[in-house]
Amino acid sequence: MSSPGVTESQDAEQPARAAGPEQPHESTRRTGGGDLSTRALSLLQTGVGRNAGLVVALLLLCVVGAFTAGDRFASTDNALTILRLAATIGVVSIGMTFVITGGGIDLSVGAILALSSVWCTTLATQVIAEDTHWIVMAGVALLVGIGCGLVNGVLISYGRVVPFIATLAMLASARGLAEIISLRRTQIVTVPGFRDFFTARLLGVEVQVWLFALVAVIGWVVLNRTTFGRRTIAVGGNPEAARLAGINVRRHTVLLYVLVGVCCAIAALMLVARTTTGSSTHGTLYELDAIAAVVIGGTLLSGGRGTIVGTVFGVLIFTTLTNVFTLNNRSISEQSLLKGAIIVVAVLLQQRLANRKSSE
Amino acid sequence: MSTATDRDDTATRGDSRPILEMHGIVKEFPGVRALDGVDLDVRPGEVHCLLGQNGAGKSTLIKVLSASYQPDEGTIRWDGEEVSLPTPVSAMKLGISTIYQELDLVPGLTVAENVFLGHELSRGGISQTATANSRTRALLERLGHPEISATRLVETLSPASQQIVSMARALSHETKLLVLDEPSAVLDGEEVENLFHVMEGLTAEGVAIVYISHRLEEIRRIGDRITVLKDGATVATGLPVSETPTSELIRLMTGRSIEYVFPDRTGRVDTSTDPVLKVEGLALGGTFSGVDLEVHAGEIVGLAGLVGAGRSEIVETVYGARRATAGTVTVDGKKLRRGSVSAAVAAGMGLCPEERKSQGLLLGEPISNNVTISSMGRFARWGFLRRGDEKSEAERLTEQLDVRPRGVTRPVGKLSGGNQQKVVLARWLLRGCRVLLLDEPTRGVDVGARSEIYALIRSLADEGVAVVVVSSEVEEVLGLADRVLVVREGRVVHESAATELDESRVLDLVMEGKVA
Ligand SMILES: Nc1ncnc2c1ncn2[C@@H]1O[C@H](COP(=O)(O)OP(=O)(O)OP(=O)(O)O)[C@@H](O)[C@H]1O
Ligand SMILES: [Mg+2]
Numbered sequence: 001m002s003s004p005g006v007t008e009s010q011d012a013e014q015p016a017r018a019a020g021p022e023q024p025h026e027s028t029r030r031t032g033g034g035d036l037s038t039r040a041l042s043l044l045q046t047g048v049g050r051n052a053g054l055v056v057a058l059l060l061l062c063v064v065g066a067f068t069a070g071d072r073f074a075s076t077d078n079a080l081t082i083l084r085l086a087a088t089i090g091v092v093s094i095g096m097t098f099v100i101t102g103g104g105i106d107l108s109v110g111a112i113l114a115l116s117s118v119w120c121t122t123l124a125t126q127v128i129a130e131d132t133h134w135i136v137m138a139g140v141a142l143l144v145g146i147g148c149g150l151v152n153g154v155l156i157s158y159g160r161v162v163p164f165i166a167t168l169a170m171l172a173s174a175r176g177l178a179e180i181i182s183l184r185r186t187q188i189v190t191v192p193g194f195r196d197f198f199t200a201r202l203l204g205v206e207v208q209v210w211l212f213a214l215v216a217v218i219g220w221v222v223l224n225r226t227t228f229g230r231r232t233i234a235v236g237g238n239p240e241a242a243r244l245a246g247i248n249v250r251r252h253t254v255l256l257y258v259l260v261g262v263c264c265a266i267a268a269l270m271l272v273a274r275t276t277t278g279s280s281t282h283g284t285l286y287e288l289d290a291i292a293a294v295v296i297g298g299t300l301l302s303g304g305r306g307t308i309v310g311t312v313f314g315v316l317i318f319t320t321l322t323n324v325f326t327l328n329n330r331s332i333s334e335q336s337l338l339k340g341a342i343i344v345v346a347v348l349l350q351q352r353l354a355n356r357k358s359s360e
Numbered sequence: 361m362s363t364a365t366d367r368d369d370t371a372t373r374g375d376s377r378p379i380l381e382m383h384g385i386v387k388e389f390p391g392v393r394a395l396d397g398v399d400l401d402v403r404p405g406e407v408h409c410l411l412g413q414n415g416a417g418k419s420t421l422i423k424v425l426s427a428s429y430q431p432d433e434g435t436i437r438w439d440g441e442e443v444s445l446p447t448p449v450s451a452m453k454l455g456i457s458t459i460y461q462e463l464d465l466v467p468g469l470t471v472a473e474n475v476f477l478g479h480e481l482s483r484g485g486i487s488q489t490a491t492a493n494s495r496t497r498a499l500l501e502r503l504g505h506p507e508i509s510a511t512r513l514v515e516t517l518s519p520a521s522q523q524i525v526s527m528a529r530a531l532s533h534e535t536k537l538l539v540l541d542e543p544s545a546v547l548d549g550e551e552v553e554n555l556f557h558v559m560e561g562l563t564a565e566g567v568a569i570v571y572i573s574h575r576l577e578e579i580r581r582i583g584d585r586i587t588v589l590k591d592g593a594t595v596a597t598g599l600p601v602s603e604t605p606t607s608e609l610i611r612l613m614t615g616r617s618i619e620y621v622f623p624d625r626t627g628r629v630d631t632s633t634d635p636v637l638k639v640e641g642l643a644l645g646g647t648f649s650g651v652d653l654e655v656h657a658g659e660i661v662g663l664a665g666l667v668g669a670g671r672s673e674i675v676e677t678v679y680g681a682r683r684a685t686a687g688t689v690t691v692d693g694k695k696l697r698r699g700s701v702s703a704a705v706a707a708g709m710g711l712c713p714e715e716r717k718s719q720g721l722l723l724g725e726p727i728s729n730n731v732t733i734s735s736m737g738r739f740a741r742w743g744f745l746r747r748g749d750e751k752s753e754a755e756r757l758t759e760q761l762d763v764r765p766r767g768v769t770r771p772v773g774k775l776s777g778g779n780q781q782k783v784v785l786a787r788w789l790l791r792g793c794r795v796l797l798l799d800e801p802t803r804g805v806d807v808g809a810r811s812e813i814y815a816l817i818r819s820l821a822d823e824g825v826a827v828v829v830v831s832s833e834v835e836e837v838l839g840l841a842d843r844v845l846v847v848r849e850g851r852v853v854h855e856s857a858a859t860e861l862d863e864s865r866v867l868d869l870v871m872e873g874k875v876a
Contacts, residue, residue: 233729237723237724237725238718238721240719246705
């Protein structure tokens with residue numbers, strides 16, 4: 001029907017009917033053919049349709065922000081601030097979307113981020129980086145992320161430790177190791193060029209924000225258009241069926257945790273650049289924010305269905321919320337309370353969907 | 361129709377006043393009108409058979425009856441009075457018990473806990489485990505299966521035993537109408553016979569039974585009257601079983617007349633060459649041992665036997681899904697690593713598993729993804745999927761297997777049971793294997809689609825694929841396979857060409873040594 005080059009989103013195959021996001025895959029309307037603009041339009045419509053709830057929530061938040069904080073909220077500078085804050089947690093959340101879709105969970109993201117930030121800013125690393133290039137720091141961070149992800153993945157798929165426990169252990173030990181390495185001191189970045197790279201502006205927007213966009217786009221393509229993504233969905237949806245279908249479930253699980261590790265490392269670099277420090281306290285409670293963003297985005301916590309677009313909206317909603325509260329001088333406690341409420345509502349909605357799914 | 365004097369005559373058994381009348385039932389799902397004005401009336405003490413092709417609406421109808429679905433239109437009368445059934449509990453209260461096509465037990469609970477799930481026995485909030493256990497034992501005994509322990513975890517039972525537990529659950533209520541949706545699909549000949557005894561006992565007590573099956577010979581054996589559904593509508597109702605010829609039933613169901621045909625054996629299997637699949641001394645501790653098997657290119661080998669004889673375990677072990685405790689598996693002369701599905705797949709082996717829901721399908725995913733999951737490499741370039749090709753291939757195969765409704769983007773979980781089975785099969789037909797292991801390939805598939813599937817399997821064999829078929833239907837094994845192995849209690853007890861065997865001989869071999 002459609003040619004291989006047609007770039008419909010998966011959402012387009014399961015477009016919103018009148019009922020909107022509540023029935024994501026009942027209809028089979030196709031949007032094949034047509035010129036580029038109509039196709040882009042329908043893509044937009046279906047994407048928005050499926051995520052209508054999230055779009056509305058985000059818009060509402062913006063309206064509230066504009067009313068309560070006026071120009072302090074509705075300014076380009078503030079928008080860029082929100083995006084900058086969203087970038088770090090966003091990259092982590094994209095990785096988290098993959099593990100959760102694949103039927104797992106990673107509680108150690110914040111700790112891996114801290115360890116990466118510390119290890120890439122040690123004196124030794126920085127000395128080498130000053131002599132050569134700041135890219136060495138990036139390499140170290142990535143290696144740390146990959147290493148932690150490997151340990152998680154191998155423990156989970158070959159050691160058969162449940163993901164919750166394995167990554168809980170990693171959460172404790174990675175942060176512990178970070179404290180040992182840094183002696184609980186904040187390590188200042190002295191390497192020239194490093195900070196400049198991430199905070200440089202491209203078309204008026206900082207590179208780290210672009211990096212988040214890039215990670216999100218790659219994440220979307222990988223999840224929706226590649227065999228890796230298809231396998232992730234299969235492994236999360238029905239591991240036994242995936243195994244009998246010839247998918248190497250264990251290896252794939254390891255790869256998923258390595259992928260999160262890499263995302264944590266990228267986020268660590270962004271955070272180090274933004275704060276010009278590496279610290280064992282970086283990324284505290286990121287696991288909660290990331291899981292929350294993924295879940296309110298619409299990814300099933302039980303695995304087998306994931307949405308990158310939803311996750312991006314989830315991240316933006318939480319970051320905007322924080323921003324609005326901060327601008328209005330409201331306390332962190334109030335923020336937490338509201339965040340909790342949002343998570344509960346989102347999960348309740350999700351369960352209604354899941355029940356519908358399993359009614360046959 | 362019947363009078364007090366001919367109560368004993370089985371042909372007209374049952375009261376003339378129906379206990380259940382369903383009239384003009386309509387049920388729509390988004391995009392599909394599953395039921396489009398169905399009528400059904402059931403009398404006390406009769407076995408009323410529901411016939412129809414895959415997707416005709418049988419399961420949907422009984423889900424309306426058990427109130428899992430609410431009908432969009434239509435009336436239900438119970439004992440002459442119009443009733444509304446807002447919840448499954450209300451149907452249960454009237455005395456309607458249902459055993460669904462897809463088993464719905466809780467695997468992590470014991471047999472007794474499952475039987476009394478939802479109406480647990482308790483006194484003052486404390487559950488009476490001992491009473492529940494003893495009442496469960498009594499029910500299992502009544503069903504002829506005292507060997508199933510009430511305290512065993514359901515997940516450790518075979519599908520057939522799980523079926524019995526579902527029956528026990530249905531009978532744990534005061535039942536006036538028992539609905540059975542393809543119960544025989546997971547049972548073998550002997551157990552089906554056992555089930556029929558239980559059913560006869562129940563009808564003698566005046567219980568009405570609605571029975572769904574694709575096996576016409578069963579309906580001949582047990583049924584009293586037949587209702588035929590086609591595309592969500594009743595095309596015939598109240599046909600007496602004894603007076604309706606099979607050809608007429610098939611014509612009513614499918615709208616055309618087909619014979620239940622097996623493809624011709626081309627008879628060109630070259631057994632002088634080395635076998636493609638060679639299994640030597642394969643064993644799985646406690647389940648089976650000493651299994652030798654050779655399959656040549658172009659040959660179909662059938663494994664016959666009772667459910668629980670170890671046939672599924674044998675093919676799963678050959679495939680590496682279970683780790684053999686002894687023996688070797690060789691494909692094209694290459695020995696496979698034990699317990700590795702990846703090695704088997706790399707060598708060109710494919711397994712179409714027995715349990716489509718738990719082992720086969722990604723229920724929430726579209727049909728196309730379910731079909732292509734094992735052959736993704738073919739549709740990918742550098743890991744990127746060419747979804748157009750993927751979709752058109754899936755379309756081609758599902759059309760060939762007559763999966764209904766058409767269209768490969770709907771989630772597979774929304775298909776009827778038989779159509780889901782066809783999707784699993786399509787996956788393996790697409791993959792292009794050297795060795796294809798098919799475990800109960802036509803379970804729950806209707807008469808029309810079966811002949812299509814047999815023809816496809818045969819044409820694959822003609823292309824040089826080595827095929828192993830496991831089936832509980834002796835007729836299927838004999839009709840389809842070139843060579844037949846009979847498995848009993850974990851051992852191969854007989855091997856010969858299919859043409860040298862007939863049904864009764866196979867049954868003898870299968871049962872031998874068992875107390876009759
Ligand atoms: N939950 C659902 N959502 C959408 N469509 C459904 C759903 N359940 C069933 N259908 C559709 O309704 C139709 C009738 O399905 P049903 O399960 O009643 O068939 P059946 O007669 O029991 O077939 P089989 O012999 O294969 O079990 C099919 O076309 C099926 O795809
Ligand atoms: Mg059915």
